[in-house]
Amino acid sequence: MSKELSVQAKKIKQLFDDIFKIRDTLTGQEIYFIFNTVPDKKLYPDYFQIINTPTSLNSIKKRYATYPSPNDFIKDVAQIVWNAKTYNQTGSDVYRFAEQLDTYLKETVIPKLSKSGYDVGYPDLTPITQHFAGTLYPYGTVPPAPAAPVLSAASVDELSFQNTRQGTPMTNDEGSVILEDATDHDYSRRSRGSTAADHSAFKRGRPPVIDKPFEQRIKNSLKALKKERDRNNNLVTSFFEKLPDKRDFPEYFNVIASPISLDEIRKKIKQRKYKDVIGFIEDINLMLGNAKVFNEDTSPVYQQALDFERMFRSAIDEELARPDSEYIQSDSLRIPLDRLEVNGIEYKIGDWVLISNPNDANKPTVAQLFRIWETEKGQRWINACWYLRPEQTVHRVDRLFLENEVFKSGQYRDHPCEEIIGHCFVSFFTRYQRGTPAFQLKGPMFICEFRYNDNDKNFNKIRTWKACLPDEVRDQEDLYTPLPNMRIFTKHESPLKKLLPANAHLDMPIPEPVYAAPNAPPLHGAVYLRGVDESDDLGQYANSPTFPKYIIRPNDPPSNEDRIIPTPQTNVIKQQLKKVADLSQSPAPLGVSGFPVPPQMPAAVPQIQVQHFAHQPVYHATPSYAPPTASTSFTLPISINQNSSGVLRMDATNNARRIGNNSIVQTAPVVTEGPLIWFRSASLNIQNRFIPDMPKTQLNRIAKRDLEDDYEENEDDDFVTRPGNGIAGSVRLGHSAAYIAHKLRKLNEQGADQE
Structure with missing residues (x-):
């Protein structure tokens, strides 16, 4: 160059x-x-x-x-x-x-x-x-x-x-x-019926911004600092936009207990987490305080924090001095609400509702509440995102639909609260495919997998369901009960199939839907003809060359209805349930399990061995045990991984020794829970044996420790010297004998030199 x-x-x-x-x-x-x-x-x-x-x-x-x-x-x-x-x-x-x-x-x-x-x-x-x-x-x-x-x-x-x-x-x-x-x-x-002009007069592409006076104060104070510069002519917000990278500054997150940046504060503003200005000011002060604690007084970050604090106080004081009336437009007063009550039923932002449809009273509009407000005259309004039914969309004539399927639209419409009919629920397809809602439904349930663009008449699969929801409820998860097998769905032909013109051809223009009432979904959609879509792998069309295993098309043979798509845990659960069923049909003798014998199980001993007390050295030795009287072992039929609190576990070091890999002892990280310890005989009650609580400190520690602690007294470890307690306790590994001999030799040499 x-x-x-x-x-x-x-x-x-x-x-x-x-x-x-x-x-x-x-x-x-x-x-x-x-x-x-x-x-x-x-x-x-x-x-x-x-x-x-x-x-x-x-x-x-x-x-x-x-x-x-x-x-x-x-x-x-x-x-x-x-x-x-x-x-x-x-x-x-x-x-x-x-x-x-x-x-x-x-x-x-x-x-x-x-x-x-x-x-x-x-x-x-x-x-x-x-x-x-x-x-x-x-x-x-x-x-x-x-x-x-x-x-x-x-x-x-x-x-x-x-x-x-x-x-x-x-x-x-x-x-x-x-x-x-x-x-x-x-x-x-x-279009037959009303024109699209009547329809677009009510159209809104996104929910309206309706802020309370304190929310406007918060936004204005941040906006005032956006272009302000510090004493070094840098943007006064430059150091506070995002948190430090954990890879570059790991020590920051060890020192700072509550990290926060403007990025997190803006998200809280967007999700309406602040209930007043005080909470917002506290977060700003926390952010600045973190910067002052972590950085030196002479550092650029510390100096910028001082400038930020001074400018912020000036901006917020100016906003707090203004009356609420200055934040409200007299000609369009909107008082935001978090919830409202209609006919004795409460609705809040994020709820799924059915809204009266003047085009068809039997098909109310499925929608989700995004905004609720009240006017100066006491009229209450909602803004809701429409979810359209298949017959309200324009689609290919060979498109297939699930039962009760709806599609997220880009229509955010204002309605009087009186148009709310009742509750419903829309489940994301991916979640419903693997589970069942673990809560009581308040109305009919619909399934949503695709987003519908009413401008270009395209259907796009929704990848992130949270992005479809209002900011206020994006961090709230609907609970689902997992299913052992994935659901198998039967898809149906288009309800508008008969509307395809007789002279339809593959290059025909995409038609428009038919509108009637202005502030309502289309009276009905339309269909058009297209060729085979080779790229379709979601089972959208009847003539697609490939389709998912969980989809049954209208012309598929009946045998396909017996398909089972297992989830990852299905095979394990089915085997466990089968064993439980076998036990109920042919009960085993007392003390003998009906589960198979592990291949390497040692032979049974015909009599119980007598256990003797022995002097326990101060380290974990392999305990003696009495083999069971039966030649089988018992395996729990249900996984206990999710409920194993209080179960005795092995520490990481002894686990490494058990599997014979000494390198793990040197390199493995500290783990809080090791593998479960299984015993081959029932526990014995020894009344003359006292066992204190197990110490939290492991015998052989892998984590780095402070050497100074070795010379401090610890009252919690005094039971180590108590004779006859039957447990090693918490013993720290000291220096090796060779090292102590080396230090003693050095001390002797220093003493000889001084003489």
Whole structure:
């Protein structure tokens, strides 16, 4: 690489690295993660049909050192911006992130490169038909607006239907936001009943932000510090964004009992963990106190903690001085509630509910509560995420559905609380496949496996169920009773199969659903025809070449219904239960178990041996035992691994000696529980034997110890010298005889020298 290109690469690298420091002006979170990689082709196949030149920050990272000129770097970053703004709806989080990246490109990257003497300009972000970002225009000039297309009467008619789909973005089940299709197909979408415009008038792509006054005070105080700088001209929050890495600073977590950073505090704000400002202030003080305890008074972290504390107190005092009325808009007063009562039944955020459906009273809308609030006039409202039924979606005619299956939508709708009919429950498919809810259901249960995007009519498998839930309940787990075998599910054909047009073909356009009542799911969906999907391995379609073993399709032979998919513990449990059943049918003689004899069991002794007392040396010796009178041993039919408290266990060192691996004694870490100790005879009651509590300190310690402790008296260990107690007790290993002889010889030599 030439010297000129090396200097250029360093400048580009610095500008590229600064992209990872850009934070969203609204939420304060970093924006780079959205642009780090291109969307998954399996989850968003339409993205690659719309976007001709997909690119990402990872792609730029691999190329920035070899760019012929800085303009190539600018083109690639501008390409990321254009892709995101083209594919996502205006107003979505991704669109906003793209605009902020675009601002950084225009206000920081181009000016800095221009000052360095490079001839750079901003590319024209017009529709891209080739693999480049368009024509460059000099820095400081505005690219000309594209000419308006000439529309025919037919295209105007089509456009009137396309414009009805403008709305807000969907939230992401896998994280915070999802990519959505902002474009429409080039065919007409006429619907019977009401138009999509009536439908989109009520559409909300995410739950509304309804904060109490104290929550707004908390957010404002943090926002005020976002751009403040300390005495060293660094961002005053830079050292407190995240906790130190445990690999780099393990001692931090030994010294600090309650580690916390701004990252954890923001999560608590998002999940509404704070019930007042005091709890928030206590966490800030804890964070700053940790920094002061761990760092020296003259360190940059300590100095920044002082600056942070001073600026924070000023910001929070200013917020606390403002009255609550300043945080409430008079024209749209919303008082957030955690719960409400309807017809004597209580509902809270996170509850699954049935909402009245004006399109079909027999099919209420399945939804989950995300927000509850009350207006100034006392009217109570809810915001809920809809879960659509199969007949309310647009799908392939060969798609198969589970019984009572629903699909998470991107629709977050406001409803008066009076529209709540009652409780229900939606179980994540993966959990229901392996277990049964271990609680009393308050209503009908539905199964959810996929997310449905009503913009592009795609179904995407939900990978992370927690991401679908409200922030307030994401850390709450529904309890399930595990099943010995995985469930086998029977799938059914589409309930809309008869709606497929007679002249349907594989390239037919994707139809639109039929809407009726404005603030309700579609009156019914639609179906369309497509070819075999070779990539389907989830059993979504009837004609897929492969399908999971736990799925029974409509045309599968009846023998498949007898399939059993075992869980990892199934075989063990079945064998144990079979042994228990055998015992109940043919009881064994007293003292003899019906379980098989281990292959290496020693031969039985016909009489019981008499046990004698013997002087016990001060170490763990192999105890003598009396073999059983029967030639069998008893094995518990049920695993006791989950309930073995109080059972005698072997320490790690003696376990290593038992298996004959001396290296384990030297290298193995300390374990709190060793293997269970099994005895081959019943315990004997020796009345003249006193056994004290077992000491917690092991005889042969593997962990490092403080040598100074060896010279301190310990009253807990005084029973070691008590004669006849029958137990070695806690004895620490001292120096070897050779070492003591060496020290004695040195002392004698020193004494001789002094004489």
